[in-house]
Amino acid sequence: VLDILEFPDPRLRTVAKPVDAVTDAHRELIDNMFETMYAAPGIGLAATQVNVHERILVIDLSEEQNQPRVFINPQVDILDPELGEYDEGCLSVPGYYETVNRPRRIAVTALDRDGKPIAEELDGLLAICLQHEIDHLNGKLFVDYLSPLKRNRIRKKLEKDQRRRD
Ligand SMILES: O=C(O)C[C@@H](Cc1ccccc1)[C@H](O)SCc1ccccc1
Numbered sequence: 001v002l003d004i005l006e007f008p009d010p011r012l013r014t015v016a017k018p019v020d021a022v023t024d025a026h027r028e029l030i031d032n033m034f035e036t037m038y039a040a041p042g043i044g045l046a047a048t049q050v051n052v053h054e055r056i057l058v059i060d061l062s063e064e065q066n067q068p069r070v071f072i073n074p075q076v077d078i079l080d081p082e083l084g085e086y087d088e089g090c091l092s093v094p095g096y097y098e099t100v101n102r103p104r105r106i107a108v109t110a111l112d113r114d115g116k117p118i119a120e121e122l123d124g125l126l127a128i129c130l131q132h133e134i135d136h137l138n139g140k141l142f143v144d145y146l147s148p149l150k151r152n153r154i155r156k157k158l159e160k161d162q163r164r165r166d
């Protein structure tokens with residue numbers, strides 16, 4: 001299981017680099033990311049969150065944790081600009097859930113864990129989660145969509161919890 005970086009760790013603000021060739025090392029990282037995500041538990045995890053700054057993310061929305069999805073170098077096109085709202089959480093901002101609005105329907109192109117191109121149209125929670133994870137790869141967190149007041153309150157509480165743990 002890998003350590004998950006927590007807000008306001010500045011490393012979460014790194015913009016991840018594209019993967020030029022998917023190697024066995026990437027596949028080992030992906031397996032470790034799934035193990036870390038399932039243990040959290042979570043339904044999504046971006047490489048940025050485990051301090052690896054390459055454009056790789058994993059998702060599994062299933063209860064049984066048996067529907068793993070891998071997106072490498074994901075690119076999103078908005079199909080329906082209408083926004084949907086969802087109370088998002090984040091493994092890097094533990095304990096907080098806030099309403100975030102995102103485009104409801106998107107098209108995504110990416111590479112899979114074997115480096116094969118994939119292209120899909122998504123909506124629902126998968127579309128929300130994918131956009132949340134791609135934000136991570138761009139150094140963005142869901143708290144960035146909140147007011148500065150709310151974001152600073154969350155930051156102060158997490159910093160206090162972290163000081164108590166140290
Ligand atoms: O990227 C992460 O930190 C994991 C996120 C993924 C996610 C964010 C917003 C909306 C959907 C998924 C979650 O914290 S995983 C925890 C979780 C579990 C079930 C439903 C929502 C969030």
Ligand SMILES: [Zn+2]
Pocket residue numbers: 089090091092132136
């Ligand atoms: Zn997150």
